[in-house]
Amino acid sequence: MPDIDPQIFSISRPSLGGYKAFVQRDMIVETYRSAAGQMVSKGSLHRISINRTAHGKYAYRLGSGAFRRVERPPFTLGFQPAATVLEVEGDAADYISIFQSPALYSSLGGTRFEPEHWDSDALSATTDPTTLQVALSLAFAVEKTGRDDLLLMQHLGMALACCVVKLLGARPEAGDRPLTSENFRRVIDYIENLLGKSDLSVEELAGVAHMSPFHFSREFKRAAGLAPHRFVLERRIERARLYLADGKETLASIAYATGFSSQAHFSSVFRRLVGATPKEYQRSVRL
Numbered sequence: 158m159p160d161i162d163p164q165i166f167s168i169s170r171p172s173l174g175g176y177k178a179f180v181q182r183d184m185i186v187e188t189y190r191s192a193a194g195q196m197v198s199k200g201s202l203h204r205i206s207i208n209r210t211a212h213g214k215y216a217y218r219l220g221s222g223a224f225r226r227v228e229r230p231p232f233t234l235g236f237q238p239a240a241t242v243l244e245v246e247g248d249a250a251d252y253i254s255i256f257q258s259p260a261l262y263s264s265l266g267g268t269r270f271e272p273e274h275w276d277s278d279a280l281s282a283t284t285d286p287t288t289l290q291v292a293l294s295l296a297f298a299v300e301k302t303g304r305d306d307l308l309l310m311q312h313l314g315m316a317l318a319c320c321v322v323k324l325l326g327a328r329p330e331a332g333d334r335p336l337t338s339e340n341f342r343r344v345i346d347y348i349e350n351l352l353g354k355s356d357l358s359v360e361e362l363a364g365v366a367h368m369s370p371f372h373f374s375r376e377f378k379r380a381a382g383l384a385p386h387r388f389v390l391e392r393r394i395e396r397a398r399l400y401l402a403d404g405k406e407t408l409a410s411i412a413y414a415t416g417f418s419s420q421a422h423f424s425s426v427f428r429r430l431v432g433a434t435p436k437e438y439q440r441s442v443r444l
Contacts, residue, residue, distance in 0.1 A: 165182065165200055165201055165202060165256075166185070166198065166199075166200025166201065166202055166204070166256055167198065167199055167200055168196065168197070168198035168199075168200070169195075169196065169197050169198070170191060170194070170195070170196035170197075170198070171191055171192040171193060171194030171195070171196070172191075172192045172194075173189040173190065173191055173192070174189065174190040174191075174192070175188070175189055175190050176188075176189040177189070177299045177300050178299060179295075179298070179299045179310055181307075181310075183202070183257070183258040183261070184202075184255070184256065184257050184258070184310065184311070184314045185202070185254075185255070185256040186253070186254070186255050186256075186295050186296070186298075186299050186310065186314075187252070187253070187254040187255075187299070188251075188252070188253050188254075188296045188299055188300055189251075189252055189254075190249065190250070190251045190252070191247075191249060191250055191251075191252055192249050193247065193248040193249045194246075194247075195244070195245065195246050196243070196244070196245040196247075197242070197243070197244050197245075198237065198242070198243050199240065199241065199242045199243070200239065200240075200256070201239055201240065201259075202239055202256040202257055202258060202259070203236065203237065203238055203239050203256070203257050203258075203259055203262060203272070204236075204237040204243070204254060204255070204256050205234065205235070205236055205237075205254070205255045205256075205257065205292075205317070205321060206234070206235045206237070206252060206253070206254050206255075207232060207233070207234050207235075207252070207253045207254075207284060207289070207292050208229060208231060208232070208233055208250045208251065208252055209231060209232065209250070209251040209252065209253065210231055210250045210251045211229065211230050211231045211250070212228075212229040212247050212248055212250050213248050214226070214246075214247055214248045215227060215228070215229040215245070215246075215247040215248075216245070216246045216247070217243065217244065217245045217246070217247075217277075218243070218244045219237070219241060219242075219243055219277045219280070220241050220242060222277060224244075224246070225277065227281075227360060228356075228358055228360055228361055229247070229250075230283070230361060232283065232284045232289055233281060233282070233283060233284070233364070234281065234282050234283070234284045234288065234321070234324065235280065235281050236272055236280040236281070236321065236325060237280070238259075238272040238273040238280070239259045239273070240273070241273060253292050253293070253295065253296045255292065255295060255314070255317060257314060257317075257318055261314075261315070261318050262318055262321070262322060265318055265319060265322045266322040270322055270325075272325065276369070278363070278364075278367075278368065278369045278370075279325065279367060280325070281364055282324055282325065282364050282365065282367060283347070283361070283364055283365050284324070285320075285324060287320055288317070288320035288321065288324055291313060291316045291317045291320055292317060294313055295310070295313050295314070295317065298310060298313065325367070334368075334372075335376060336366060336368065336373070336376035336377060336379070336380050340365075340366045340367065340368075341366070341377075341380050341381075343365055343366065344362055344365050344366050344377070347362065347365045348362070348388070348389055348392055349392065352389075352392055352393055352396050352415055352416050353413070353414050353415060353416050354416055355413075355416045355417065355418055357389060357416065359373065359374055359385050359386065362377070362385055373385070389416075390426065390430070391430070393415040393416050393417065393426075394415075394426065394427060394430050394431065396414075396415045397411050397412075397415045397423065397427060397435070398431075398438070400414065400415070401435055401438055401439040401442065402439070402442045404439065404443070408420050408423070408424070408435055408436070411423065411435070412424075423435070
């Protein structure tokens with residue numbers, strides 16, 4: 158692990174495996190596997206972290222706030238503002254960490270981009286495909302030992318900053334803001350793409366919408382007419398109807414493909430919402 162000037166960024170963390178890094182004064186890119194344990198960090202750069210594997214356990218404290226235990230599925234982006242202390246307690250995971258100059262973000266986001274004033278919910282989000290691709294390109298460049306290209310890294314770093322500003326920059330610091338049509342559509346697309354994920358949570362969806370879970374639930378119900386949990390359940394059943402009509406999958410396969418924990422759970426929910434068992438529904442469709 159290279160010596161990062163502690164005046165730029167001070168960080169203590171568990172042992173790291175497979176560590177690779179690109180180090181410049183205004184940008185540092187790291188890839189590694191972190192062992193389980195505690196991390197404490199603070200510095201003059203913004204730190205963007207993306208976990209390439211899921212955390213089973215993850216709790217954090219930003220600044221002087223209380224520790225919060227949250228879900229952190231793969232490819233969650235976390236933003237630690239410069240001069241803000243971050244403490245993390247988590248299990249092992251693969252990571253990409255990028256440290257960048259606040260001046261770069263100010264030049265791109267202007268006065269609207271003031272992450273040091275936002276609450277912690279506004280500093281975490283599921284990465285969109287473009288942001289993730291740029292971050293993975295930075296990681297790939299770092300991991301190709303001896304192939305560091307300063308100009309390439311600078312351009313990729315600028316692209317990442319643009320993506321992060323777009324992903325986070327429109328967030329005001331207060332939580333009581335409406336769910337925009339753009340974010341609502343983003344959440345719907347996210348649900349549709351991950352209906353097979355059995356542990357799809359309100360917290361995860363709130364992160365996609367850049368809102369606290371409580372406020373998101375209220376705003377989502379206002380926009381969709383259903384609470385998030387009920388909406389996801391209805392979408393799972395609608396997807397199951399398509400599978401049943403197609404007739405090519407077993408009931409167990411359909412259950413797991415639509416995010417139910419078991420065939421019995423699927424059948425119970427399907428009957429409650431549709432008024433017929435999956436087999437009865439399938440027979441009626443074929444007739």
